[in-house]
Amino acid sequence: MKVAKFGGTSLANAEQIKKVCKIIRADQERRVVVVSAPGKRFREDTKVTDLLIQYAERFLEAGEAPKEKQAIFARYQEIVKELQLSAEVGGQIEAELDTVLSNQKNLSAERFMDAVKAAGEDTCAKVVAHYLRSLGEDAHYVNPLDAGLLVTDEVGNAHVLPEAYEKLASLGADRGITIFPGFFGFTKSGDLVTFSRGGSDITGSILAAAVKADVYENFTDVDSVYVVNPNLVAHPVEVKEITYREMRELSYSGFGVFHEEALIPAYQANIPVCIKNTNNPAAPGTMIVNEPPVSTKRVSGIASDSGFCSIYVSKYLMNREIGFGRKLLQILEEEGLSYEHSPSGIDNISVILRERDLTVEKEARIVERISRELRVDDVSVTHGLALVMIVGEGMRQSVGTTARAAAALAQAKINLEMINQGSSEVSMMFGVKAVDADRAVIALYQEFFCNEEENQPVLASHVSSVSV
Ligand SMILES: Nc1ncnc2c1ncn2[C@@H]1O[C@H](COP(=O)(O)OP(=O)(O)O)[C@@H](O)[C@H]1O
Numbered sequence: 001m002k003v004a005k006f007g008g009t010s011l012a013n014a015e016q017i018k019k020v021c022k023i024i025r026a027d028q029e030r031r032v033v034v035v036s037a038p039g040k041r042f043r044e045d046t047k048v049t050d051l052l053i054q055y056a057e058r059f060l061e062a063g064e065a066p067k068e069k070q071a072i073f074a075r076y077q078e079i080v081k082e083l084q085l086s087a088e089v090g091g092q093i094e095a096e097l098d099t100v101l102s103n104q105k106n107l108s109a110e111r112f113m114d115a116v117k118a119a120g121e122d123t124c125a126k127v128v129a130h131y132l133r134s135l136g137e138d139a140h141y142v143n144p145l146d147a148g149l150l151v152t153d154e155v156g157n158a159h160v161l162p163e164a165y166e167k168l169a170s171l172g173a174d175r176g177i178t179i180f181p182g183f184f185g186f187t188k189s190g191d192l193v194t195f196s197r198g199g200s201d202i203t204g205s206i207l208a209a210a211v212k213a214d215v216y217e218n219f220t221d222v223d224s225v226y227v228v229n230p231n232l233v234a235h236p237v238e239v240k241e242i243t244y245r246e247m248r249e250l251s252y253s254g255f256g257v258f259h260e261e262a263l264i265p266a267y268q269a270n271i272p273v274c275i276k277n278t279n280n281p282a283a284p285g286t287m288i289v290n291e292p293p294v295s296t297k298r299v300s301g302i303a304s305d306s307g308f309c310s311i312y313v314s315k316y317l318m319n320r321e322i323g324f325g326r327k328l329l330q331i332l333e334e335e336g337l338s339y340e341h342s343p344s345g346i347d348n349i350s351v352i353l354r355e356r357d358l359t360v361e362k363e364a365r366i367v368e369r370i371s372r373e374l375r376v377d378d379v380s381v382t383h384g385l386a387l388v389m390i391v392g393e394g395m396r397q398s399v400g401t402t403a404r405a406a407a408a409l410a411q412a413k414i415n416l417e418m419i420n421q422g423s424s425e426v427s428m429m430f431g432v433k434a435v436d437a438d439r440a441v442i443a444l445y446q447e448f449f450c451n452e453e454e455n456q457p458v459l460a461s462h463v464s465s466v467s468v
């Protein structure tokens with residue numbers, strides 16, 4: 001059995017939904033289908049999820065938001081009309097959507113926001129199920145509450161609870177085609193909570209693990225994952241196969257094509273993931289697998305993400321001071337901050353954080369506490385950083401990758417704020433000024449992918465020899 005997830009771009013309008021349904025009908029193994037909310041129809045368009053957020057913000061501010069509500073209804077009305085669903089079905093779908101948008105009673109502002117956001121996927125799932133039925137298929141919408149998709153109570157950032165998998169397993173035995181809305185689940189007390197943005201990928205992965213699917217197909221709008229963001233480099237090299245570990249690093253570092261948290265459920269259940277194109281389903285796509293291929297390129301991908309800052313701390317003989325690292329991280333913990341990376345030297349350490357988590361007040365308090373409580377020689381904060389990551393299982397087997405990357409960046413006149421090799425040895429991180437990030441990615445792409453000889457395949461670590 002296959003679990004197929006279709007992203008917002010695949011469901012942006014009636015024409016796209018028709019393509020999606022054709023894909024579902026083309027393979028009887030596609031029995032569990034996860035859908036996102038309609039995405040952008042063209043570059044300047046607004047995703048339905050963003051329209052819903054605008055609506056909820058305005059509603060919470062003014063007690064009503066008729067213009068914003070109409071924009072949402074208009075998207076679904078157009079889809080319902082072009083799919084030639086009956087007026088009765090259209091009316092029912094609209095009434096159910098209206099109930100969610102108008103019902104703020106007994107809900108806190110943040111719960112209302114999550115309920116409204118989730119209505120994008122929920123309504124879309126109902127539309128797709130109705131359309132498939134109009135084509136004669138035995139398709140049914142399933143609500144995550146009834147199915148048992150239990151999640152933590154972290155509004156806008158839920159995580160699946162382990163007991164959800166057992167409950168969701170029975171979806172595999174359901175008759176016909178299950179159409180399941182992505183992006184949200186329910187707490188044990190029955191409150192709706194959404195995953196983080198882009199989280200329909202996570203729903204698909206959870207369902208694939210729960211029903212022990214043969215493959216989790218993730219349909220989007222590109223033929224494959226590319227070694228670099230295709231918005232940055234025209235027609236970059238395609239990735240045919242990539243490991244969970246490489247993809248996790250690259251998703252974390254900015255590959256927007258697949259949510260970074262979506263790999264874990266599939267990985268733990270050993271379900272291969274295939275990224276495919278709704279607009280070109282015949283293309284083989286990219287397989288995300290457990291082991292690297294027998295011969296693997298040293299670099300599998302290059303990504304970058306901005307919005308980081310670094311707290312630099314130096315103190316003579318820091319290496320001899322037992323508990324220094326713990327005390328430093330404890331200050332961050334007490335300020336409610338998680339950290340991303342922490343490169344260190346003998347007398348100094350840097351802690352990299354997401355900038356959005358560090359308010360001006362928190363920063364001042366942290367700097368003051370580090371100076372006073374840890375009696376350091378120097379503490380400073382650098383803002384506006386981007387992390388550029390080169391990732392590849394083959395890096396473990398090859399020497400000189402860091403030197404080549406650093407030389408390529410130097411040649412492009414990009415100043416390195418820091419270098420950090422991931423402990424797994426499949427990634428190398430370069431901290432650069434955010435304004436230099438795109439140039440850095442392009443320079444690294446040219447270094448590792450524009451000269452084939454320079455990125456010759458090396459043997460993967462699990463392979464001791466190849467027979468020819
Ligand atoms: N390395 C990459 N490979 C492929 N696509 C990428 C990569 N990095 C970023 N993207 C972008 O991810 C987009 C697909 O993700 P997204 O817009 O979230 O799709 P969906 O609506 O299907 O969820 C692509 O159109 C592409 O612009």
Ligand SMILES: N[C@@H](CC(=O)OP(=O)(O)O)C(=O)O
Nearest residue numbers: 007008036049197198199200
């Ligand atoms: N619609 C939600 C969840 C999602 O996964 O969307 P998409 O498949 O368009 O990335 C969002 O925009 O965040």
